[in-house]
Structure formats: C-alpha cells, structure tokens
Amino acid sequence: MTVDGRDPDIFKQFFAVKDAVRREELEFPVGLGLEEARVLMTGDHSDLRADGLALVDRDTWLGIAWLDWWLLDNTDTVDVEFAVDPAYRRRGVASRLLEAVIERARAEGRRMLTGINVAGDPVTGESSGTAFASARGFVRKHAELHQVIELPLSEEQLAAVERPVPGYEIVQWGEHTPDEWIDQFAELITGMYADVPHGDRTVEATQWTPELVREAEARRVAQGRFTYTTAAVHTDSGALAAYTQMGGTPERPERLNQYDTYVHPPHRGRRLGIAVKLPNLRSLQSRLTQSAVLHTWNAPENTPMIAVNEKLGFRPTAQRTAWERRL
Numbered sequence: 001m002t003v004d005g006r007d008p009d010i011f012k013q014f015f016a017v018k019d020a021v022r023r024e025e026l027e028f029p030v031g032l033g034l035e036e037a038r039v040l041m042t043g044d045h046s047d048l049r050a051d052g053l054a055l056v057d058r059d060t061w062l063g064i065a066w067l068d069w070w071l072l073d074n075t076d077t078v079d080v081e082f083a084v085d086p087a088y089r090r091r092g093v094a095s096r097l098l099e100a101v102i103e104r105a106r107a108e109g110r111r112m113l114t115g116i117n118v119a120g121d122p123v124t125g126e127s128s129g130t131a132f133a134s135a136r137g138f139v140r141k142h143a144e145l146h147q148v149i150e151l152p153l154s155e156e157q158l159a160a161v162e163r164p165v166p167g168y169e170i171v172q173w174g175e176h177t178p179d180e181w182i183d184q185f186a187e188l189i190t191g192m193y194a195d196v197p198h199g200d201r202t203v204e205a206t207q208w209t210p211e212l213v214r215e216a217e218a219r220r221v222a223q224g225r226f227t228y229t230t231a232a233v234h235t236d237s238g239a240l241a242a243y244t245q246m247g248g249t250p251e252r253p254e255r256l257n258q259y260d261t262y263v264h265p266p267h268r269g270r271r272l273g274i275a276v277k278l279p280n281l282r283s284l285q286s287r288l289t290q291s292a293v294l295h296t297w298n299a300p301e302n303t304p305m306i307a308v309n310e311k312l313g314f315r316p317t318a319q320r321t322a323w324e325r326r327l
C-alpha cells in the first residue's frame with residue numbers, strides 16, 4: 001500500500017515499523033522522532049517530498065519503505081530506507097517493496113535509487129542492510145563512521161583541546177540566523193555541501209539561498225527541534241570563516257546531534273573547527289537537565305575531523321554505508 005502520511009493512524013503504524021527496526025539494530029537508535037518525521041511527510045517543502053510504501057498482511061505491518069524525492073537538486077534520484085519487522089525477514093518482504101519502489105521511481109522519471117544503511121559493524125560496516133543491498137544490485141559508494149560521546153564534558157576536558165585563534169571573533173545564534181549574516185551563511189552552507197567528502201556518490205550539491213536557509217529554519221522549528229550555531233568571523237575582513245551546528249529535540253532529550261562543521265578554504269589550517277565547536281558544545285551543555293549522548297558522523301577519510309573528535313573522547317559505535325542503484 002502507498003502510505004498517506006496525512007492519515008494520523010496510518011502514519012503512526014508506518015513510523016512504528018521504521019522506529020522499531022532502528023531500535024533493534026542500533027546501540028543508539030538514531031533517526032527522526034515521530035513529529036519530526038510527520039512534518040517531513042505532511043508539509044510542503046521546496047527541496048523534497050517524502051512519502052512511503054508498506055507491505056501489510058491484513059492488520060500486520062511486515063515492512064516499509066520511506067522515500068525522499070529531491071526537488072531542487074538530484075532530481076533524477078529517489079532515496080529509500082527499508083525496514084522489515086525482524087519476525088518477517090528473509091521472506092522477500094524488502095525485495096517486494098524494492099520492486100514497487102522501482103516501478104514508482106521509473107514512472108516518475110527518476111533514474112537512480114540511493115540509500116544509506118545506518119546499522120553496520122563499527123569496524124567492518126556489515127549488517128543485514130549491506131547484505132540485502134549487495135544482493136539486490138546496489139553498489140557501495142561511501143562509508144561514514146558514527147561516533148558518540150556522553151555529555152556533559154567537564155571544563156577540564158574542554159580546556160584540554162581549546163586554543164584561541166587570534167584574528168577571529170566568535171558569534172552564536174539559536175533558531176534564526178541574524179539578518180546581517182544570512183547571505184554569507186547561505187554561501188558557507190553551499191560550500192559545506194559541496195566540499196564534504198562524498199566518496200563515489202553521485203551528488204549534485206545544493207545551491208543554498210537565504211530563502212532556503214529561512215525555510216530550513218522554519219521546518220526545524222515546526223519539527224520541534226532546537227539548534228545551536230557558532231560561527232567564526234574574520235575580524236579584518238568581516239568574512240564568516242567557519243561554522244558548526246548542534247541540536248536535538250525535547251522529544252528525545254538524551255540524544256543530541258552534531259550537524260555540520262565547515263571551515264571556508266581560505267581560513268583552513270588554523271584550528272577554526274575546534275574554535276567553533278567548543279563554544280557551541282558549551283552552549284548546548286548549558287541547557288542539559290540530564291546526561292545525554294552527542295552523535296556525529298564522518299567519512300573515514302575525514303581524518304582531521306575524526307582525530308579532533310577522538311581527542312575530545314568520542315568513540316565509534318557504527319559504520320553506515322551509502323548505496324546507489326541505477327534504474
């Protein structure tokens with residue numbers, strides 16, 4: 001069946017399958033919360049449309065496929081996540097869903113399926129998801145290491161890696177980028193998406209505009225998310241040189257995410273990555289009312305970032321793999 005995300009009962013059952021599989025597969029069941037996911041599936045967004053398919057036997061939901069249809073870039077691609085109830089695996093459930101996804105994707109003129117399986121052994125990367133993807137014609141394109149650390153970090157831990165960078169000032173904001181930075185910030189995010197290691201993935205980088213930044217901010221607020229941004233401004237030129245973002249949702253206070261960290265190329269090599277991360281971490285920690293785990297993902301080849309994280313005390317918990325299949 002095609003899932004109508006606007007029907008609250010259907011959406012709840014659909015989400016329950018996806019969420020239960022993540023809880024079963026992962027030490028830390030990362031992923032969208034119910035309300036975050038609902039906003040994606042029911043709202044109107046410039047950059048994507050999300051919908052889904054499910055295989056249901058009478059009242060039993062055997063498995064689901066969540067689909068992201070990109071609308072601004074990668075418009076020949078559909079991103080898919082499969083989740084099958086462990087009680088019904090190895091009976092062709094995901095294979096049947098895949099056939100239905102391919103049929104829909106082709107009918108809408110899409111030429112490629114992509115997917116990321118988030119559960120994978122931290123060393124080998126292998127899981128049921130990688131076995132399924134290889135068996136069904138997907139090609140392995142990239143890996144990312146998932147690292148975690150328990151918060152709060154002590155002032156001593158933070159001070160051990162902190163070095164002030166002369167010539168730059170730190171600015172911070174919450175849900176809304178100040179108007180004075182919005183143009184430069186859109187350029188920095190564009191750079192981040194273009195430069196982040198993609199391995200062999202076929203990725204068309206998004207050209208961010210101030211309007212898209214504002215739309216992403218409004219969507220996060222609608223999803224109930226909170227976000228902390230810290231940026232470094234080059235004092236002499238007034239250029240926004242680096243930024244980092246972290247956040248979470250009140251729905252899952254024990255889980256916080258490290259989102260982007262980016263240093264504009266002319267300003268690299270001065271440890272600005274740490275210079276923005278640490279004040280951001282301090283601000284994030286200041287709102288904690290319980291211990292929490294901070295999550296981050298980096299390509300294994302992104303050694304400087306992983307080294308910084310290890311220095312702070314992050315440990316690996318899983319390795320996820322990005323896949324592509326041409327249609």
Ligand SMILES: CC(C)(COP(=O)(O)OP(=O)(O)OC[C@H]1O[C@@H](n2cnc3c(N)ncnc32)[C@H](O)[C@@H]1OP(=O)(O)O)[C@@H](O)C(=O)NCCC(=O)NCCS
Pocket residue numbers: 021025063080081082083084085088089090091092093094095096115116117118119127128129130131132133135136
């Ligand atoms: C991956 C997953 C969706 C597969 O669902 P499924 O319904 O069991 O898959 P199918 O029965 O259609 O399997 C098709 C083929 O994939 C391969 N395969 C699937 N799971 C496998 C496993 N655990 N070990 C080895 N091979 C496997 C086999 O070749 C299988 O054919 P066979 O059973 O005839 O040998 C399911 O295990 C799952 O939900 N895993 C957790 C979430 C995930 O990793 N999702 C994929 C990322 S998007």
